[in-house]
Amino acid sequence: MKTESFGKLLLKGAGYVVFGNVLCVIMTMAVHMFGNNLFTNALAIVLGTAIFYSLVFTAAWKNGESERKLMKFHGLDSLKKFRWVAVGLLMFAFAAAPSVVLLLNKLVFPEQDLLLPYQFVSGSSYPFVLAFVPPAESDGYAWVASEINRIDSVSVMFPVLMIAYYALIPVIAQLGYRVGFNDKLNADKIVYK
Secondary structure, three states: OOOOOHHHHHHHHHHHHHHHHHHHHHHHHHHHHHOOOHHHHHHHHHHHHHHHHHHHHHHHHHHHHHHHHHHHHHOOOOOOOOHHHHHHHHHHHHHHHHHHHHHHHHHOOOOOOOHHHHHHHOHHHHHHHHHHOOOOOOOOOOOOOOOOOHHHHOOOHHHHHHHHHHOOHHHHHHHHHHHHHOOOOOHHHHHHO
16 A cells, blocks of 8 residues: 555646635635625635635545554555645645636626626635625616626736635645644544543
8 A cells, every 4th residue: 555646636726616606606605695694794705714614624634544543554655745835835736727817807808797707717716706796787677788897806816815815725734734633633642631
């Protein structure tokens, strides 16, 4: 038995990022069925952050557990304990890419409105979009065609802050690996210690 390859870990990490984004979109839509007010916005942000980062944590935690078992039962001597920092950096690049595109959209080509596709591609940012980006005005009638770009109402700081939000991915990934490798979430150890 041997440790998982870097490519396989990266594929798992990217899969968890995509899955986290999908779950955040579903959760945000479910929470906002009860209205779009301060409470539902705050609840959606807290739940979305918890969902997204718990999945990033889980990907690394499972790998840490399996590598601890490999060392214990198969006598492996050396493991690359900081692989999850590198995997986390690539996961960060993958997760933050839509925010970089939104920033370029705002700065370079504002005539294209990519905010609607952005909030569904980058699902973990969807609660933040609903909370901090004002809705487009359409004269109060749904059947009136509107040429308003919502990207005009987005501050330049919004995509920058979303990039900073995703910058926690390498930290959470390495923390998850450490917790799994050091067996910190073992129920028997917690209960009987």
